[in-house]
């Protein structure tokens with residue numbers, strides 16, 4: 665069988681500052697060795713300071729973007745990011761159920777690092793009931809997990825175990841469906857993530873890097889996962905590499921000088937060397 669570079673697709677919004685959304689996803693996919701494509705669900709007016717405006721894309725045009733792309737390009741993995749509104753969720757669910765890509769990473773984006781809401785409250789049920797069953801892996805942060813399960817966000821690793829078990833029940837009961845529960849919002853000096861498939865519970869510990877450059881960490885992680893899943897033996901291996909890649913990208917964010925708020929991570933830390941700009 666011939667070997668190809670995997671083709672990956674980000675379905676998400678655009679952050680013009682390039683730290684999050686489709687622009688960041690394409691960087692992360694490229695950095696982990698995958699070809700990146702993108703379907704835009706919304707434009708935003710956004711910087712490292714926050715989200716100042718959201719301009720939704722017409723539903724029929726979202727559908728057309730997905731259909732035109734899939735009609736031509738073999739897509740090995742999809743990453744779903746910001747969808748914004750309930751009808752967008754149903755449109756994307758409808759398209760993907762017809763196409764059945766092998767890997768579907770769902771990042772249930774609800775609130776930006778800046779605290780801005782990125783998903784209408786009414787859309788939570790659609791996310792839970794229509795999107796989750798399509799996912800092969802979901803990557804909620806702790807507040808998002810709380811909203812999806814209608815409970816207070818977990819504050820300890822022990823509580824995270826219970827949350828991961830409850831989240832797994834929202835996914836299809838087929839094998840190889842995973843919950844990647846992100847611990848970036850845990851209080852304290854650790855940001856341990858959990859990976860759970862209903863059988864194996866894997867703790868992925870990490871030391872919290874002291875930096876304010878955490879804009880787009882979630883986008884970067886889920887896009888790296890989409891890029892790595894077609895290239896690895898199994899999901900725990902892809903998750904481990906994605907987390908290490910992100911950790912270094914956060915650690916090397918200080919090489920960049922982008923904006924004065926929550927700056928982006930350094931997606932290309934493998935290759936780029938800072939010079940005197």
Ligand SMILES: Nc1ncnc2c1ncn2[C@@H]1O[C@H](COP(=O)(O)OP(=O)(O)OP(=O)(O)O)[C@@H](O)[C@H]1O
Pocket residue numbers: 684775776777804805806846847848849855856857870871872873874875878879880881882883885907910911914
């Ligand atoms: N300061 C940090 N140091 C090390 N790892 C971090 C740090 N902040 C977040 N992470 C890791 O980054 C990943 C993203 O987690 P986080 O909980 O920040 O996601 P998120 O809230 O969805 O991010 P975003 O706001 O970009 O959507 C997780 O693997 C988390 O453990």
Ligand SMILES: [Mg+2]
Pocket residue numbers: 771773774775805882883
């Ligand atoms: Mg996020």
